[in-house]
Amino acid sequence: MDGLNVSDVNLQVQLHPSRSNNVHKAVLRELSSLLLRFNEKFQGVVLAYEFNIDKVPDILPSMHPYLYVRLKAKLLLFSPKPDMLLEGKVVKVRQESIHVIILGFSSAIITDKDIREEFQYKTKHGKDLFVSRSHKRHVIKAGTMIRLLVKR
Structure with a gap:
């Protein structure tokens, strides 16, 4: 990794x-x-x-x-550097952020301004998630593994 x-x-x-x-x-x-x-x-x-x-x-x-x-x-x-791709598990989704755990110990937060425009925040069956506007099956929710780009 x-x-x-x-x-x-x-x-x-x-x-x-x-x-x-x-x-x-x-x-x-x-x-x-x-x-x-x-x-x-x-x-x-x-x-x-x-x-x-x-x-x-x-x-x-x-x-x-x-x-x-x-x-x-x-x-x-x-030691992650800027512009490096990391994988993490989503632990919490809120309207203004996505909270991710990397390697089981390191916390990262993706704020709403850094979430791609194609994703729209929704609440479905009491669960917070981000759904892609172009691919309805592409969903980010708690438990999802995602790749993120390190900014700083």
Whole structure:
């Protein structure tokens, strides 16, 4: 799928000395805090990671003697760019917008000004939907899989 890429990175994780008895677990905890959040450094949302510790951690003498662990990691990133096509599942339809979930975690909203002119909003049997004026069987409703173009 477009928008997904694997990135090899060199990281340095700072750990409190109380975590020195199980460095691997402490690194896992730190990296898990990156998951499913947009990260400016990586220019995307971290979906998964895999890592190897390069060097046994050193305690650097200072006022705060933290452990600095160097590691190499592979990160699976979701970073959609403008003019990219994505697929998502419609979760809600309103007269002024269509709400879509992409990859099961990322939310997108298509506003009424971005919905193609051929679609007309209707309520049928208590359900909100958009119906194509040219193809009556072409319907967008909750549960429909759609392709959308990323604007920003």
